[in-house]
Amino acid sequence: MEGEFKVLKISSSHEIEKKQTEMLVIPVCEDSESSHPDSLANIIQQALSLKEFKGAENEAVVFFAPLGLKAKQVMFAGIGKKDSIDEETFRKACGSAIKKCIQKEVQEAIFIVPCASKLDLEPERMLSAMMEGAYLGNHQFDKYKKSKHPSLLKIEFAVSDELTDRFSGLAQKIKTICDGTILAREWVTIPSNLKRPEEFAGEVVKLAEKEGLKASVLDHKALKSNKFGALLAVSAGSASKPRVVILEHYPVTADKDKTLALAGKGVTFDSGGINLKPFDSLDGMKMDMAGAAAVAATMITAARLKLPVRLIAILPIVENMPSGSATRPGDIITSFSGKTIEIGNTDAEGRLILADAISYVIKNYTPHTIVDIATLTGACMVALGEKIAGLFSSDDQLAKTIFESGIRTCERCWKMPLPEDYKELLKSEIADIRNIGNSKYGGAIAAALFLSDFAENTRWAHIDIAGPAYIKKESPYCTAGGTGFGVRLLCDWIENWR
Ligand code: BES
Numbered sequence: 001m002e003g004e005f006k007v008l009k010i011s012s013s014h015e016i017e018k019k020q021t022e023m024l025v026i027p028v029c030e031d032s033e034s035s036h037p038d039s040l041a042n043i044i045q046q047a048l049s050l051k052e053f054k055g056a057e058n059e060a061v062v063f064f065a066p067l068g069l070k071a072k073q074v075m076f077a078g079i080g081k082k083d084s085i086d087e088e089t090f091r092k093a094c095g096s097a098i099k100k101c102i103q104k105e106v107q108e109a110i111f112i113v114p115c116a117s118k119l120d121l122e123p124e125r126m127l128s129a130m131m132e133g134a135y136l137g138n139h140q141f142d143k144y145k146k147s148k149h150p151s152l153l154k155i156e157f158a159v160s161d162e163l164t165d166r167f168s169g170l171a172q173k174i175k176t177i178c179d180g181t182i183l184a185r186e187w188v189t190i191p192s193n194l195k196r197p198e199e200f201a202g203e204v205v206k207l208a209e210k211e212g213l214k215a216s217v218l219d220h221k222a223l224k225s226n227k228f229g230a231l232l233a234v235s236a237g238s239a240s241k242p243r244v245v246i247l248e249h250y251p252v253t254a255d256k257d258k259t260l261a262l263a264g265k266g267v268t269f270d271s272g273g274i275n276l277k278p279f280d281s282l283d284g285m286k287m288d289m290a291g292a293a294a295v296a297a298t299m300i301t302a303a304r305l306k307l308p309v310r311l312i313a314i315l316p317i318v319e320n321m322p323s324g325s326a327t328r329p330g331d332i333i334t335s336f337s338g339k340t341i342e343i344g345n346t347d348a349e350g351r352l353i354l355a356d357a358i359s360y361v362i363k364n365y366t367p368h369t370i371v372d373i374a375t376l377t378g379a380c381m382v383a384l385g386e387k388i389a390g391l392f393s394s395d396d397q398l399a400k401t402i403f404e405s406g407i408r409t410c411e412r413c414w415k416m417p418l419p420e421d422y423k424e425l426l427k428s429e430i431a432d433i434r435n436i437g438n439s440k441y442g443g444a445i446a447a448a449l450f451l452s453d454f455a456e457n458t459r460w461a462h463i464d465i466a467g468p469a470y471i472k473k474e475s476p477y478c479t480a481g482g483t484g485f486g487v488r489l490l491c492d493w494i495e496n497w498r
């Protein structure tokens with residue numbers, strides 16, 4: 001399931017006019033003077049003199065065999081007005097440019113990297129964004145298709161001579177992180193019949209072990225003997241047996257007293273169970289394991305990057321199906337923590353499997369901090385739309401660091417409240433807690449409060465990615481399907497963790 005190897009390379013823009021390449025890509029500003037090598041000034045002017053190209057975002061124009069350049073084709077990619085250009089502008093522009101190259105069946109391209117300071121950007125962040133957009137835009141999910149255009153084999157970024165040494169390691173790092181995103185994307189896009197819990201868990205373990213992570217699996221028998229009552233209530237209706245995967249990354253250099261725990265919701269298909277979803281909501285529910293995919297891919301990436309942080313990950317993986325053996329609305333079950341839960345709705349299953357996962361990690365690993373990521377509620381999409389994740393934490397400092405990683409990676413998170421008095425909503429007359437709130441409003445908050453009850457006093461944050469985990473239509477640097485949302489976010493957060 002892993003993305004293929006594609007070369008990302010940094011080179012010198014010195015005498016760029018003499019470089020042989022199939023495609024030279026030149027980002028062009030709408031209103032500002034060009035910050036490119038002088039040898040390109042003329043040809044950029046020619047492009048800007050066209051009626052159809054002003055350098056606005058999303059605009060692109062291609063010249064064939066241009067005079068004075070060795071490149072076979074030159075693509076001018078508009079990046080808009082100087083004041084509105086940020087890193088995301090470059091991710092999008094480079095992703096779109098690569099997608100055009102794929103359509104043209106171009107096999108390699110060289111991007112001219114503009115002078116960052118002229119755009120008031122930081123050079124490393126700008127170059128990283130360009131490489132991310134291009135590399136992610138080059139990924140296609142075409143393994144089940146006969147007719148396809150190949151992805152590029154080589155993507156180069158030409159920078160001024162003095163920057164080539166400074167950024168020598170950057171391409172490899174960006175490639176590693178984006179390979180993590182691509183891995184998560186593919187897992188999410190793969191249909192449910194090809195990633196039943198046993199199979200998905202096996203694939204995660206195989207790749208994790210290859211990178212030197214310690215991996216263990218709790219199978220159905222072990223889950224029963226360990227009393228994962230909430231998780232087993234969700235899997236009860238499915239012919240596919242559940243799994244819990246645990247991954248450990250314990251670098252010798254890391255602070256032993258500060259273990260970070262990650263938990264990811266892994267519902268390989270969410271039919272809703274006995275509270276069966278309406279037909280239009282069933283579509284796309286193969287993506288309900290995007291949290292687990294993001295966490296597994298983050299762990300694999302952390303191992304590849306040798307990040308000096310102790311990490312433990314837990315992935316509860318189940319299928320939520322209706323059948324004669326399925327859990328019913330109204331049932332009471334006993335969770336791993338010992339708390340009893342009244343099932344108000346079998347479609348609120350993510351919080352059940354995560355509750356057991358969170359309790360298990362806290363009991364066995366006493367982490368310093370735990371972060372869970374989950375496609376948890378449609379209500380979160382109503383609140384924040386399809387591009388921004390909901391961020392919940394009672395620890396403001398923790399929420400702030402995740403929020404900031406969201407800004408840097410443009411995997412955006414918006415902090416939502418966890419009001420104590422809303423816990424009322426989860427009260428049950430006959431059990432310790434109910435799995436849904438008794439109001440039709442505030443569903444994302446109710447779900448987060450339910451989880452907080454199981455995180456107890458451990459420093460905890462919850463990221464609801466129901467919106468941004470999946471797209472039905474392609475975007476500039478993502479194909480339709482899983483977006484891999486969370487991998488770049490969590491990697492950035494772990495990298496900056498102290
Ligand atoms: N997996 C869904 C949430 C979801 C919805 C993810 C749409 C992605 C897109 C979750 O398990 C669910 O069904 N939540 C219910 C909870 C409700 C029954 C309290 C919801 O949000 O409607």
Ligand code: ZN
Pocket residue numbers: 270272346347348349350
């Ligand atoms: Zn559900």
Ligand code: ZN
Pocket residue numbers: 267270288347349350375376
């Ligand atoms: Zn779900």
